[in-house]
Amino acid sequence: xxxxxxxKKYIPSQIEPKRQKKWKEEKLxxxxxxxxxxxxxxxxxxxxxxxxxxxVGNMYPFTGSDIFGRFKRMQxxxxxxxxxxxxxxxxxxxxxxxxxxxxxxxxxxxEKRFYEQLMMIGDAYDWNRTVETYKPEFYKxxxxxxxxxxxxxxxxxKKASVNWCxxxxxxxxxxxxxxxxxxxxxxxxEQRMLEQWFFRITDYAERxxxxxxxxxxxxxxxxxxRNWIGKKEGINIEYQVEEAEEKIVCFTTRPDTNFGxxxxxxxxxxxxxxxxxxxxxxxxxxxxxxxxxxSEADRIAEGRKKTxxxxxxYAINNLNGKKLPIWIxxxxxxxxxxxxxxxxxxxxxxDFQFAKEFGLPVIRVVVGKDGDTSAITRKNQVQEAEGKMIxxxxxxxxDIHEATQKIMDYLEExxxxxxxxxxxxxxxxxxxxRYWGPxxxxxxxxxxxxxxxxEKDLPVELPYVKEFRPTGTGKSPLFSVPDFxxxxxxxxxxxxxxxxxxxxxxxxxxxxxxxxPSTEFxxxxxxxxxxxxxxxxxxxxxxxxxxxLHLFYxxxxxxxxxxxxxxxxxxxxxxxxxxxLIIKDGAKMSKSKGNVINPDKYIEEYGADTLRVYLMFMxxxxxxxxxxxxxxxxxxxFLQRIWGLQEKVTxxxxxxxxxxxxxxxxxxxxxxxxxxxxxxNTAIASLMEWLNHLSRKEKMSVEEYKILLLLLAPFAxxxxxxxxxxxxxxxxxxxxxxxxxxxxxxxxxxxxxxxQINGKVRDVLLIQKDTIDDREVVEKxxxxxxxxxxxxAGKSVKKVVYIPGKIISFVVSN
RNA sequence: GCCCAGGUGGUGGAAUGGUAGACACGCAGGAUUUAGGAUCCUGUGCCGCAAGGUAUGGAGGUUCGACUCCUCUCCUGGGCACCA
Numbered sequence: 041x042x043x044x045x046x047x048k049k050y051i052p053s054q055i056e057p058k059r060q061k062k063w064k065e066e067k068l069x070x071x072x073x074x075x076x077x078x079x080x081x082x083x084x085x086x087x088x089x090x091x092x093x094x095x096v097g098n099m100y101p102f103t104g105s106d107i108f109g110r111f112k113r114m115q116x117x118x119x120x121x122x123x124x125x126x127x128x129x130x131x132x133x134x135x136x137x138x139x140x141x142x143x144x145x146x147x148x149x150x151e152k153r154f155y156e157q158l159m160m161i162g163d164a165y166d167w168n169r170t171v172e173t174y175k176p177e178f179y180k181x182x183x184x185x186x187x188x189x190x191x192x193x194x195x196x197x198k199k200a201s202v203n204w205c206x207x208x209x210x211x212x213x214x215x216x217x218x219x220x221x222x223x224x225x226x227x228x229x230e231q232r233m234l235e236q237w238f239f240r241i242t243d244y245a246e247r248x249x250x251x252x253x254x255x256x257x258x259x260x261x262x263x264x265x266r267n268w269i270g271k272k273e274g275i276n277i278e279y280q281v282e283e284a285e286e287k288i289v290c291f292t293t294r295p296d297t298n299f300g301x302x303x304x305x306x307x308x309x310x311x312x313x314x315x316x317x318x319x320x321x322x323x324x325x326x327x328x329x330x331x332x333x334x335s336e337a338d339r340i341a342e343g344r345k346k347t348x349x350x351x352x353x354y355a356i357n358n359l360n361g362k363k364l365p366i367w368i369x370x371x372x373x374x375x376x377x378x379x380x381x382x383x384x385x386x387x388x389x390x391d392f393q394f395a396k397e398f399g400l401p402v403i404r405v406v407v408g409k410d411g412d413t414s415a416i417t418r419k420n421q422v423q424e425a426e427g428k429m430i431x432x433x434x435x436x437x438x439d440i441h442e443a444t445q446k447i448m449d450y451l452e453e454x455x456x457x458x459x460x461x462x463x464x465x466x467x468x469x470x471x472x473x474r475y476w477g478p479x480x481x482x483x484x485x486x487x488x489x490x491x492x493x494x495e496k497d498l499p500v501e502l503p504y505v506k507e508f509r510p511t512g513t514g515k516s517p518l519f520s521v522p523d524f525x526x527x528x529x530x531x532x533x534x535x536x537x538x539x540x541x542x543x544x545x546x547x548x549x550x551x552x553x554x555x556x557p558s559t560e561f562x563x564x565x566x567x568x569x570x571x572x573x574x575x576x577x578x579x580x581x582x583x584x585x586x587x588x589l590h591l592f593y594x595x596x597x598x599x600x601x602x603x604x605x606x607x608x609x610x611x612x613x614x615x616x617x618x619x620x621l622i623i624k625d626g627a628k629m630s631k632s633k634g635n636v637i638n639p640d641k642y643i644e645e646y647g648a649d650t651l652r653v654y655l656m657f658m659x660x661x662x663x664x665x666x667x668x669x670x671x672x673x674x675x676x677x678f679l680q681r682i683w684g685l686q687e688k689v690t691x692x693x694x695x696x697x698x699x700x701x702x703x704x705x706x707x708x709x710x711x712x713x714x715x716x717x718x719x720x721n722t723a724i725a726s727l728m729e730w731l732n733h734l735s736r737k738e739k740m741s742v743e744e745y746k747i748l749l750l751l752l753a754p755f756a757x758x759x760x761x762x763x764x765x766x767x768x769x770x771x772x773x774x775x776x777x778x779x780x781x782x783x784x785x786x787x788x789x790x791x792x793x794x795x796q797i798n799g800k801v802r803d804v805l806l807i808q809k810d811t812i813d814d815r816e817v818v819e820k821x822x823x824x825x826x827x828x829x830x831x832x833a834g835k836s837v838k839k840v841v842y843i844p845g846k847i848i849s850f851v852v853s854n
Numbered sequence: 855g856c857c858c859a860g861g862u863g864g865u866g867g868a869a870u871g872g873u874a875g876a877c878a879c880g881c882a883g884g885a886u887u888u889a890g891g892a893u894c895c896u897g898u899g900c901c902g903c904a905a906g907g908u909a910u911g912g913a914g915g916u917u918c919g920a921c922u923c924c925u926c927u928c929c930u931g932g933g934c935a936c937c938a
Contacts, residue, residue, distance in 0.1 A: 219935095259858075259859095260858060260859070260932085260933080263857065263858060263933075263934095264857095264858085264932090264934080266857095267857070267933070267934050268934080270934085270937070272938090274938080291937095291938065292938060293937090293938070294938080305938090369936095370936090371936045371938095372936085372938075373936080373937075373938090376937050376938070377937070378938090381938045382938080383938095384938095388938070389855080389936090390936050390938075391938085393936090462937080464934090464935095464937065584932080584933090585932095588933090657866085657867090657877085657878070658866060658867080659866065660867090663867095665866070665867090666866085668866080668879095670866085670879060670880075671865090671866070671878060671879040671880090672879095673891080674878055675878085677893095678878085680893095721866090721867070721868085721877085721878095722868070722876085722877080724877080724878090725868075725876065725877035725878075726876090726877080727877095728877055728878075729876075729877065732877090792873080793873095794873040795873095796872085796873085796918075796919065798918080798919090799917095799918065799919045799920095800919095801872095801873045838918090839918060840918085841918045841919080843872065843919095846872050846873090847872045847873080847918095847919080849872085849918045849919060850918080851918050851919095
């Protein structure tokens with residue numbers, strides 16, 4: 041009899057390590073990747089192991105992802121839940137610099153530490169197949185991907201003005217520059233002219249944009265990606281320069297306002313500037329000189345006060361023959377559009393400010409909702425987004441959107457303009473002048489030029505270099521390692537030089553999920569069969585901060601691999617769920633802010649189960665929250681009460697009433713639904729409610745206790761396993777089927793119906809199921825209630841609304 | 855400036871347009887214990903002895919009924935940005 045066994049005290053430290061060890065030894069969470077019949081790839085973004093270990097902020101999403109995976113497993117899926125470390129790259133290297141250790145040695149320490157901690161929190165990882173991006177068996181294939189990109193013509197070298205972080209001493213991709221600052225260290229990013237490797241991600245702009253409609257991702261992330269791609273439909277309009285050969289081409293999305301154009305502005309980089317020869321030359325040169333000393337960030341940061349200089353030339357507006365003075369101003373950027381803007385001060389704030397600054401005329405060509413047709417003299421009169429055309433010849437009276445199409449047709453017909461689509465997205469700058477990354481597999485030969493390293497020679501191993509510090513010269517530390525860079529040309533065998541830059545960390549993480557199911561294969565980055573079975577990823581959980589970094593790059597690389605015939609899908613993550621952040625004292629946890637919470641001490645004090653449930657009970661996984669340990673005791677108490685419930689368990693089935701059944705099945709339904717939506721907080725709350733109900737009973741059935749344990753198992757895997765065994769059930773609870781709801785128990789026999797008078801609840805009626813649809817009876821019952829009579833006295837009932845089983849509402853007046 | 859999320863007790867947070875504040879923390883009172891930062895019970899939005907009133911950032915609106923839908927507005931967090 042289950043009631044007679046000796047009951048120990050609940051001491052997590054005596055349960056958890058023991059259970060973790062057993063799970064790992066038995067490979068309980070390592071599915072047979074070839075035989076699995078219902079594969080489910082449950083993935084969590086792998087961590088940067090750069091800090092001293094996992095903090096509570098990291099642990100939060102890992103736990104959430106694990107709960108989901110455990111739930112799916114119990115629902116009968118063959119869940120594959122792998123883990124690895126994104127340990128190559130600048131973050132790990134910076135940490136190594138900080139603690140003054142070599143990154144390679146450090147990686148061994150952090151690897152051990154991270155995996156130990158991930159074990160301690162009880163996540164159900166497949167420990168047989170971890171991926172570490174800094175191991176040659178992994179980065180061999182990162183280099184292989186680079187080679188595929190090169191072969192496809194998607195990797196190219198170009199000298200360009202690039203983002204340079206003076207502190208990290210390397211170039212950065214546009215995606216890694218946030219408000220003009222380095223994403224990693226916060227230093228002000230400078231512009232440098234350097235020859236660098238790029239990936240032609242812009243070729244995929246349209247597909248990256250369009251596919252967003254087909255994937256189940258949060259709208260927030262999709263919007264961020266859409267904005268980053270920044271597609272714009274517009275037209276390039278040609279303006280002949282008066283008394284000169286040149287034409288100036290201006291890109292605009294608002295050709296409808298072109299009758300209101302009063303000037304043209306070109307950026308200091310514009311080719312027309314170089315050709316200028318006239319009396320204004322000195323003034324122009326002075327201005328150009330001044331802007332040259334400013335970085336792009338400075339030009340933006342310096343505020344909105346417009347500066348500029350008149351060239352002395354005029355452009356002709358073909359539409360009306362008007363002469364538009366050509367100005368030079370640094371608010372026009374060389375790399376945006378055509379580097380030249382047609383100024384319509386009536387309908388663009390920036391143009392208006394420029395016109396005000398230099399006394400240029402303003403013409404109104406759009407009337408907005410306010411109906412104001414007067415001359416535009418104030419900023420708030422500038423009508424940008426909507427309205428109808430005036431003072432615009434054949435466009436008059438049209439809505440601006442209609443007018444835009446009409447004038448585009450007209451301009452194209454006349455040969456004065458050409459429709460174009462522009463994107464904000466720029467090519468992915470992939471090379472880094474750092475040490476700790478995969479060397480770019482390229483060789484430069486004087487005779488043969490750029491020669492890719494033959495695939496059979498991969499990996500190009502990163503040599504152990506004592507002096508791994510970034511140099512700041514624009515060259516990687518590998519540039520001073522002749523043993524590394526002196527090689528024979530693979531083509532002509534003559535002497536040649538290796539590329540000494542390494543690739544961006546984000547290239548590692550752009551494909552790691554393809555590697556997990558295929559870690560034992562040495563002949564290919566990912567096995568065809570395995571990939572077909574397991575990919576794309578079914579559920580991906582991670583931070584929204586990677587919206588335009590990792591998530592974007594992964595989509596790009598996947599598309600390219602599909603085009604090359606290596607994959608059969610082009611979107612890597614079917615579902616992406618962005619978790620919230622656990623913050624501390626209002627700030628994201630980070631070592632530099634000194635607000636990192638280490639989970640170890642809580643695990644020691646309360647156990648991993650308590651910490652897991654506590655974190656999940658804080659709120660929905662999508663929201664995160666401010667970490668306080670105030671309520672931790674309450675969760676510990678909750679688990680302890682579950683432990684103590686063993687005493688009440690009896691084999692006597694008569695202990696279960698219909699009411700008990702109803703509560704149980706309601707709980708199963710609620711918990712199941714909530715986990716599906718990753719609303720773990722309310723799932724836990726309903727388990728607590730059920731526990732409160734069970735605690736009030738003298739005795740409970742084994743059946744009830746079993747289901748309680750099963751529902752709790754994903755959240756508190758250790759204690760439930762222990763209790764499952766204690767009541768004599770078959771090991772392991774984590775391999776059991778998820779409880780099912782029986783609808784016949786969900787039917788209510790009685791309903792509480794609230795009685796409202798003028799919208800205010802005045803009484804509550806208990807109505808039996810068989811009378812619930814009888815409106816007259818319910819109304820009569822309500823009228824008979826003393827409380828209600830009090831409120832109805834002396835008033836007349838105007839209307840009665842009855843919603844069966846919910847509410848009866850009287851509308852009364854005096 | 856534009857685009858997203860949000861704003862509910864002392865706290866974390868619950869609520870298919872239908873009894874606002876589930877669940878938990880905290881707090882108060884009680885029981886039990888040699889003792890407890892243990893356990894159990896009761897209470898707990900605010901005002902009020904009560905009846906009742908009042909309450910989901912603010913102002914309107916739709917509705918028998920609004921945390922929920924609509925309009926305006928304020929605040930917080932995030933993304934984009936002299937992008938033409």
